[in-house]
Amino acid sequence: MKKIIYIVCCLFLISCEDVIELNLNTAEPRLVIDASLTWFKDTTGNNQLIKLTQTGPYYSTAVIPATGASVTVTDTNNNIFNFIEENDTGIYKNQSFIPVINGVYNLKIVYENDIYTASETLMPVASIDKVEQKNNAGFSGNETEIKAFYTDPKNIENYYFFEFINSNLNRASLDVYDDEFTDGNQIFAFYSNENLKTGNELIIQSHGISQRFYEYMTILLQQSKDESDGPFEVQPATLRGNCVNQTNPSNYPLGYFRVSEVSIYNYKVK
Numbered sequence: 001m002k003k004i005i006y007i008v009c010c011l012f013l014i015s016c017e018d019v020i021e022l023n024l025n026t027a028e029p030r031l032v033i034d035a036s037l038t039w040f041k042d043t044t045g046n047n048q049l050i051k052l053t054q055t056g057p058y059y060s061t062a063v064i065p066a067t068g069a070s071v072t073v074t075d076t077n078n079n080i081f082n083f084i085e086e087n088d089t090g091i092y093k094n095q096s097f098i099p100v101i102n103g104v105y106n107l108k109i110v111y112e113n114d115i116y117t118a119s120e121t122l123m124p125v126a127s128i129d130k131v132e133q134k135n136n137a138g139f140s141g142n143e144t145e146i147k148a149f150y151t152d153p154k155n156i157e158n159y160y161f162f163e164f165i166n167s168n169l170n171r172a173s174l175d176v177y178d179d180e181f182t183d184g185n186q187i188f189a190f191y192s193n194e195n196l197k198t199g200n201e202l203i204i205q206s207h208g209i210s211q212r213f214y215e216y217m218t219i220l221l222q223q224s225k226d227e228s229d230g231p232f233e234v235q236p237a238t239l240r241g242n243c244v245n246q247t248n249p250s251n252y253p254l255g256y257f258r259v260s261e262v263s264i265y266n267y268k269v270k
Contacts, residue, residue, distance in 0.1 A: 029054040031066055031111055033243050033255035035118070037073070038207065039099035040262045041127065048097045050083050052090045052111070055254065065090025069111040076103050099261070107243070107257045118243040118257035125160065125208030126150045128265040129186065135270075137192060144196040147188040148204045148265060154184030159214040161207040161260070164191040168200045176209070176217045200269040207260040216241055216256060 032053045039045035052066035071083035071092045083092035101124045109116040129149045137145040152158055157179065164173040173191055189206065196202070209217075220239055241256035 028251075029056065029064070030251065031109075031114075031116065031253040031255075033107075033109065033116065033118075033241070033253050033257065035107055035243075035255065035257040037097065037099075037105070037122075037259045038262045039122065039260070040264055045099035046097050047093070047095050048081075048083075049091055049093045050107075052092065052109070066111055069109055072108050073097070074106045074108070075100065076105075099259075101261060103259075105259050109243075114245050114247040114251060116243055116245050116253055118241075120213075120242065120257050120259045121210060122259040123159070123208035123210055123261065125206050125261045125263050126152060126158070127263045128204060128206055131204065131265060131267045132188075133270055138194065140194070143192045143194045144269065146191040146196075146202065146204075146267070146269075148191070148206070149186055149188045150206060150263070151186045152179045152182055152184055156183075157211070158183075159209045159211055160189070161209045161213070161217060162189040162191075163203075163205040163207075164189075165203040165205070166193070166196065166200055167203055168197070169195065174217070174221060176214050176221070178214060196269050198269055202267045202269060204265040204267060206263045206265075207258075208262075209258065209260055212242060213256060213258050 032055060034051040034053070037048045050071055052069055052071070054064040054066050056062060056064050065088065067085065067088045067090055069085070069092070073081045073083070073094070075098065079098060081094045081097050083094045085092050099122055101122055103122050105120055105122060107118045127150065129151060132147045132149070134145040137143045146164065148162070160177040162175050162177065165171070173193070175189065177189060216239065223239065238254070240252060241254065243253045243255060243257055245251050245253060
């Protein structure tokens with residue numbers, strides 16, 4: 001009897017290895033707005049770009065550019081910055097942008113007869129003071145830990161978006177922080193990886209962000225974690241940013257419009 005059960009279990013496990021593709025309904029494509037205007041400290045911040053794409057079928061890996069759109073950004077002083085598309089790529093560029101800390105910027109996109117808008121404030125950011133490294137870290141003792149220290153301004157509500165970019169592996173680790181319990185103190189953003197090697201170049205970027213973008217990224221990062229409850233888990237809800245379709249609200253876009261000051265620190269792993 002035990003042998004029969006063993007054979008049945010083996011057959012069941014083998015059958016579970018078959019690839020199953022579901023015949024899914026294809027929804028109408030939505031506009032995806034990647035509009036992160038970043039002002040790196042000690043630069044003019046004049047050169048900016050906005051990327052527009054469309055959603056595609058579930059099994060498709062192709063990136064579909066949203067071409068032929070009209071893209072403008074208007075600031076508090078009614079300066080209008082026109083973003084011109086580059087060769088039908090869905091990438092729209094401007095070379096005369098004027099960044100102003102705490103200035104309000106309004107995005108307007110006209111695409112396929114729909115008008116999309118969003119508004120955001122250019123948020124300042126504290127400079128990265130120093131970077132510290134610890135080897136043989138983590139539970140297994142084979143990870144390299146990196147701490148990027150910065151001094152949070154006192155009595156001001158601040159939110160931070162950190163990118164740790166390993167230029168050798170072309171990979172980035174993202175995280176967000178707030179100062180609810182660290183206001184006015186020197187604190188650090190944390191990054192740990194077992195694949196960091198001596199000599200690797202790590203680009204650390206800290207972006208000043210709004211509370212709304214902090215909440216948006218918190219949910220997005222939670223949804224994109226590697227942990228999974230299996231193929232039949234409840235799928236996360238569609239995450240909507242701050243962009244609105246003024247013409248047809250039901251045809252809402254995906255993505256976000258953000259304007260940030262950025263502190264950058266180039267670090268070579270020891």
